[in-house]
Amino acid sequence: MYRFLLTPRWWxxxxxxxxxxPVCVFMGSWQLSRFEDRVQDHRSASEHSEANEKAAAEPLASLLPVSTQTSGKRATATGHYDKQLLVPDRDLDGRTGFYVVTLLKVDATGKALPVVRGWLPGAASAAKAPAPPKGDVTVTGALQSSESPGSDGVPATAGGLPSGQVGMISAASLVNLVPYDVYDAWVTLDEADARMTPVPASTPQGSGLDLKAFQNLGYTGEWFVFAGFVLFMWFRLVRREAEALRDAELGIAPQEEG
Structure with missing residues (x-):
């Protein structure tokens, strides 16, 4: 009865x-491995963050350029504060506020290091932001890489901000506001100045269980469903073909649908 499986059409x-x-199973397994890699990266980032909090601060120069290995490490730098800027629309503990960023001109190079001195609630206002300390200071905090629009909750600010405000903390956006070079990195202080709230260090991009990670898990299920659907349809077609041949042998005319 099943000799029809050897006909050219069924071949x-x-x-x-x-x-x-096999293609569906392979793609599903690959997506699952991508999800497992992201889970492992998330665990490693958490362990890395805990280790960084306990480790002694290192000189800024020894941690540059910022990488996934150095991001979040505690850095120290000495210099004097210069221009102060505000970064609006930053959330912390469920509230919206703004960062107070002051450029620290590092004595050894003359380049400026953006230092997030703290966070304040409400609309960004220069009157609310405490003035930076005078003279030489030594700062200690978590080293971070430059931000990019849309990453880690960074708003993609299109521009048009008031004077004294900047949409993101990056050398590309800050270099146009000051007449000196800016490090492609920034530091968030361990202890915020004045009455401000300290800003916690963010994890390196791509190391967390973000939407992309769960998309990988969703794609895993889809590929395995596709494999099951192909097998189901094959069995259904085989059964229908076998039933049609049996009816033909018995002289039973096929019933018209509809």
């Missing part, structure tokens, strides 16, 4: 099924 169907199922 084509069989070959398609034999190729489609």
């Amino acid at each position: 084509g169907i069989n070959i398609f099924v034999l190729l489609a199922i």
